[in-house]
Amino acid sequence: MMARETIVPTLLVLLLAVCCTTTVVHGKEWTVGDNKGWSFGVSGWESGKHIQSDDVLVFKYNPSMHNVVQVGEGDYNSCRVSGPSRTYTSGNDHIQLAREGKTFFICSHPGHCQQGMKIAVTA
Numbered sequence: 001m002m003a004r005e006t007i008v009p010t011l012l013v014l015l016l017a018v019c020c021t022t023t024v025v026h027g028k029e030w031t032v033g034d035n036k037g038w039s040f041g042v043s044g045w046e047s048g049k050h051i052q053s054d055d056v057l058v059f060k061y062n063p064s065m066h067n068v069v070q071v072g073e074g075d076y077n078s079c080r081v082s083g084p085s086r087t088y089t090s091g092n093d094h095i096q097l098a099r100e101g102k103t104f105f106i107c108s109h110p111g112h113c114q115q116g117m118k119i120a121v122t123a
């Protein structure tokens with residue numbers, strides 16, 4: 001039988017292992033635009049960041065003023081939603097990047113994408 005002095009540290013190590021594993025599975029959370037949130041001129045926030053697949057992008061904004069639309073590269077470039085897209089409107093959207101490669105987001109309210117509410121994330 002294990003002595004109590006051995007069991008307690010063993011449990012702590014196990015607990016730490018579980019915590020660390022959980023963190024890896026969920027990936028890192030990124031608040032888009034940092035403390036400015038999802039806002040005009042946010043474009044470029046993503047450059048130089050080591051964002052990986054399984055990481056979570058958090059878009060914070062006033063839902064009566066903005067939205068988040070995941071679009072294809074062509075729509076990202078033209079600031080128009082014409083192809084397949086997915087729209088988020090909660091104002092606090094947590095979007096997990098499912099795959100490696102580029103993912104594109106714009107705000108589809110008139111003129112907002114043109115004012116820099118667009119990001120192209122490379123995971």
Ligand SMILES: [Cu+2]
Nearest residue numbers: 066107109112
């Ligand atoms: Cu907007």
